[in-house]
Amino acid sequence: MSGPLRGGMRAMAQGPPQRSRDFRGAAVRLVKRLTxxxxxxxxxxxxxxxxxxxxxxxxxxxxxxxxxxxxxxxxxxxxxxxxxxxxxxxxxxxxxxxxxxxxxxxxxxxxxxxxxxxxxxxxxxxxxxxxxxxxxxxxxxxxxxxxxxxxxxxLRADVERKVHRLPLSHFDTRQRGEVLSRVTNDIDNVQTSLAISISQLLSAVLTIFAVLVMMLTISPLLTLITVLTVPLSLWVTRLITRRSQRMFAAQWHNTGRLNALIEETYSGFTVVKTYGHRDAVRTMFAERNSDVFHAGFGAQFFSGLISPATMFVGNLSYVAVAVLGGIKVATGQITLGSIQAFIQYVRQFNQPLTQVAGMYNTLQSGIASAERVFDFLDEPELAPDPDGTLPHTDSPPRVEFEHVSFGYHDDRTVIADLSLTAEPGATVAIVGPTGAGKTTLVNLLLRFYDVDAGRILIDGVDIATVSAASLRSGIAMVLQDTWLFGGTIADNIAYGRPRASREEILEAGRAAFVDRFVHALPDGYDTVVSDDNGMLSAGEKQLITIARAFLARPRLLVLDEATSSVDTRTELVIQHAMAELRRDRTCFIIAHRLSTIRDADLILVVDRGRIVEQGTHAELLARHGAYWDMTQA
CATH class of the missing domain: 1.10.287 (Helix Hairpins)
Structure with missing residues (x-):
């Protein structure tokens, strides 16, 4: 089943929230943001x-x-x-x-x-x-x-900082579109609701208080008649908002689910079309779009009843004041001008109540979105980053895994009591079947996840005791999945070293053979590209990411299926570049192609999170074990 369909079924199984969990708490927290x-x-x-x-x-x-x-x-x-x-x-x-x-x-x-x-x-x-x-x-x-x-x-700055403090597991277990909906649509909705709500609520409270004082100076009896309708208005408002509040919470939940489906569908549009899931995706889109429609329509319908209901109750007091006020004028108890002013005050008194009731739908919608944003801000963060740093040196590091165990879930171990040593300047290749834990080792080395047991040492220093910035500043990584940011090709190459000179960028491009295709582009290295604009092939994108690693000048290099997207001829050229890139660096290579790992100093065969064989290419072939079986396959 394709990604969009699988993600859609997972999101539908969660179900929409019935109502805001803590309306008052979220509102107070939102107002405190103004302090x-x-x-x-x-x-x-x-x-x-x-x-x-x-x-x-x-x-x-x-x-x-x-x-x-x-x-x-x-x-x-x-x-x-x-x-x-x-x-x-x-x-x-x-x-x-x-x-x-x-x-x-x-x-x-x-x-x-x-x-x-x-x-x-x-x-x-x-x-x-x-x-x-x-x-x-x-x-x-x-x-x-x-x-x-x-x-x-x-608030946006807090959310952006929060993104960098969240563990990778947070994003691995959530749909990207749902997260994006919280940090974009929901914040925009909070902004609109906050501006409208604060202005109207402040005006309403002050107006009601001021008008009440003025009415008391004219006629306490007429004031009492006017105020008697307020409890009725509040009861009607509460009766309606209890229903609409659930609708607004469901509306923004369903909006997040719809955005998640759209993001997944367009990200994997080629896969969706290739496997003929267009009709299924359209059906799912129609269902989620319908959920948003029904929740939004219900929320607006019920909240829209508040204004006419409170206006009707307010008109009851208006009629009573007009009749009784006329009698008072006729009997000389009050002047015509005073009763005229009082009737205006009745309108001014009822107008804020009607106004607040009418905008309550905006307030509820904003609080529902604010609650989603606050939920994101309250997510468990990474443990405080240690203050330690790795020794500053240009020499390649020694990397050791000591009895490392790890699992993404408590009930499933991916790496079990694994130990290995990569000597300074050595190239260590990690091979094994899919799901064996090869990429997990890289995630642990970069501290995207922390080990459950054991230690990972670089030059004898436990990486758990140093800051992530210090650890990663000396590591460059080329992944199987390429990623280019919106900008020029030169900008993408310089991503690891923003202050690199133009000549250094061009030198890295030549070393990674980016020169082979870049001059055919409209503006050469200044051509604006992105990850999804279709201007570059997958192999060309990979060459740019390799050039990025060249320019970063790392002490430790990680290549995760780095040549999987290039053709055989290009791979042969890149092998020479890789050999130069690996010189005087400790390197970890994850690959399936024999040509990529043949010259490695140490080859580790991993299966089910354990090292089942290790040695050089020739040594492992001579054993006729698991590695030999893989080469034959």
């Missing part, structure tokens, strides 16, 4: 307070303007020369008690019309306050964006 930028954060909060405070005062000032207009209109209709009290008594004498009650609650002067100057000054004051509030909110939004962007830069 390194506390100065910006505090400035954002201060500007929000200023903007909201000025915005909340606005309705009260507009209500005063309404009172000035209404008082002027009513006052103009009353006879001049009498006092307000006389006008009230006259209305009661006529039996118009409702009008009299209303007049008693107004600030009028009989016979005096509208003071348009006062109205104009009031409106200008309101306009000025709204302009300052808008400016404060605009600056606050800009600074908040800066704080969020810097936080995301820090």
């Amino acid at each position: 390194p930028h506390r100065a910006l954060t505090l400035t954002v909060i201060a500007l929000s307070i200023v903007g909201i405070a000025l915005g909340v005062i606005g309705p009260r000032i507009l209500g005063h303007a309404t009172d000035l207009l209404f008082n002027g209109v009513i006052g103009r209709e009353l006879p001049s020369g009498m006092s307000k009290e006389q006008a009230v008594e006259a209305a009661r004498a006529r039996g118009d008690n409702t009008f009299a009650d209303m007049l008693s609650g107004m600030n009028i002067v009989p016979g005096q019309g509208v003071d348009f100057g006062a109205v104009g000054r009031t409106l200008l004051l309101a306009l000025a306050l709204y302009l300052v509030a808008a400016l404060a909110v605009w600056v606050q939004a800009r600074l908040l964006n800066v704080a969020v962007q810097r936080t995301m830069v820090d």
Whole structure:
């Protein structure tokens, strides 16, 4: 079964998460990421307070303007020369008690019309306050964006550093697309959600508090009626979000599975087409795409119910306030301008609740992604790197494996009590059937994995006691699987020595016979290539990686099927280059071709993690043992 299909079945067996494990904990942890930028954060909060405070005062000032207009209109209709009290008594004498009650609650002067100057000054004051509030909110939004962007830069940097601290086993047991989805899509989603959520949540909390204070100064009774609907809104919101929260967690889990399938399919596209699995992959893609659709649709549908539900509950309080407020105006208990302001405050009070409820889907989506990123950051890391270093010398090292045992899993041993010695400057070839543990020995030598038992010594120093950088700085490796990075051919050759001169790069290219094909390319050594652009053949890529090893000038050289991708004629040429490359270096060769290992100083035949034979080529042939059987096969 192909890689994409096998990976897809493994991912489907895991199943989507039912819901975020710790919504509150992930949210708090995400907010704490802002603390390194506390100065910006505090400035954002201060500007929000200023903007909201000025915005909340606005309705009260507009209500005063309404009172000035209404008082002027009513006052103009009353006879001049009498006092307000006389006008009230006259209305009661006529039996118009409702009008009299209303007049008693107004600030009028009989016979005096509208003071348009006062109205104009009031409106200008309101306009000025709204302009300052808008400016404060605009600056606050800009600074908040800066704080969020810097936080995301820090988060991406933490993730990048985490990648280098994780053991190789972490990536061996996970699909590459799933890991990429966490460090790209999920972080982008966190960034969007954080910017929106913080802005709206901060604005909502401050607005609710400020509006509540202003409503209490107008009418405690009407304020109580407004607040009574809040528990109902919260209950409705909680009822809906409990369902949508599970949907968002499933949405991002399924997105990771879909990305994993896409990455595997395109990485192995030739294999998929060759073995006729296109229909199977399409079917699996349709299934995973459908999973993303249904989870995303369900999450958006349920979270989309929050806004209209809370708006409906809020309108109940709006209607109650309008009816009761009208009665209060008619009875003179409150002015028309005050009730106008109060109704605006009711809208302002309900709007943040509706707004927060409406953006809760964004918040849930962001927290679901944040939880996935934090899970990645919480993965067990490599043990702290020792401070020791290998001796600085240009001479080839002596390498010893002393009773080394290792297994990738506790229940399966790959290397069992293996001991070997590579003398300084010697070439040691490791041969054996597939799965015998040849590449595992190289992984242990480079400390991609730590041994379960025994020791590996270089010049008498246990590699477990030195830093990985010190160990690997003297080792060059040419693998069976080539890998080129996006850049020029010269950049790829200089990957092991970025400060190498141009002449040194060209010399390494000539030594590895890169010159044989590079001049036929558009820009020679400055031709831009990558691992998957199809410009170079597998053999040409291999020659570039060999040139990379030449330029690195290592003390210890590891060749893992380094000539497997080149033709026989090219291999003969490379053998001469390899001989030069191995000179004055300790070298480990893993190969199946007899021509590659014939001249090795020591050949180790490994089977099931044990050395079953060792000696030179001639010695092993003379024994007619396992090595002889391999050469005959």
